[in-house]
Amino acid sequence: MQKNIDRSRENFIQGISRISSFWGFPKAMGAIYGALYLSPEPVTMDELVSTVGISKGAISTNVKNLERWGMIVRDFKLGDRKDYLRAEIDFWKIIKGILKEREKNEFDLALKKVSESIEMLNEEECSAEDKKLKNFYDGRLEDMKQFFDTLDKMVGLILAFDDLKSLNLKKLLSKRKLK
């Protein structure tokens, strides 16, 4: 019969897999992170193959991606060709990294695309009949541009903190009343 400690572990890994899938990542990616998160010692890829139950190739790919998101770290040992993997356990640090690399780029790109559309709109004179529509487009596009711009600034501001934990909204907001 299975031990509680193992059931607990599997339940946890299943949960992480679900979250991973929800956020648009492969389930296996979550499972790998979960397995590493509950390992007292660094883990090799071959161990993950048997633990997580997917092929070596898939492990390799997912590990590489997890590394890119700053969710795991790869350690090396001299005279040992194995890679030793361990989970990054500072979640705020992970969020920060993701905001910086993944979302930030997308925000920038979105912002750029809208700005670009605005420019296109103004490149050339248009007929009188289009004037009204053009103004409408212009208003909506500017609205969205401003939204992305604000979002961008917010992210930038959040990133300015060395430690996200210090961004304690609750404490912050209890002190002031905003209109």
Next chain:
Amino acid sequence: MQKNIDRSRENFIQGISRISSFWGFPKAMGAIYGALYLSPEPVTMDELVSTVGISKGAISTNVKNLERWGMIVRDFKLGDRKDYLRAEIDFWKIIKGILKEREKNEFDLALKKVSESIEMLNEEECSAEDKKLKNFYDGRLEDMKQFFDTLDKMVGLILAFDDLKSLNLKKLLSKRKLK
């Protein structure tokens, strides 16, 4: 030759489609929202078929989902069986709705899953040799639980604002220095 106003429109819709895809939604969903966002008048589904270039069935499905996310609104007219669609243009409102329905549920679920794992861990006595590992699991699981808990509170706090625009982080933070 194509007018600038149309090129601008297409460029914009393409951009929104990209964002949509990036966040794990269908491209078509973004395209539909983009088309509605740049329409001065409410739009019918049949119009979307020709504008966006996908089948009526796909329009129907995507429109329903957009509606669920609070990104578009469906209007009805008496004595007219057509549905009139328009974009929700208050982005903060949209974010709030998504946080409330989609993410909130996921956070709760994640939190619950971790708590559940912790309970499992403590259900029964374990052998002395497992004691150390159990304590390790317990520590990590509690860490994660606390993280989700904080996240949950943050979301709750954000939702407490009637208008997200009033949550002006920049202004807020400039007034105080946090340790």
Next chain:
DNA sequence: TTAATCGTTTAGATAGATCTAAACGTTAAG
């Protein structure tokens, strides 16, 4: 040199999500 052990890459298989086309149920008009 040969064999074994790594992580990575790739070709093809598989699965899941999304699309199309068509059938459907409903409502209003003729």
Next chain:
DNA sequence: CTTAACGTTTAGATCTATCTAAACGATTAA
């Protein structure tokens, strides 16, 4: 009652992401 105009649902096609299995290159050991 019949027909037309809607939005919705569904069966099957298609497309994309991910997986497996196998080949690969590199490194160490024998």
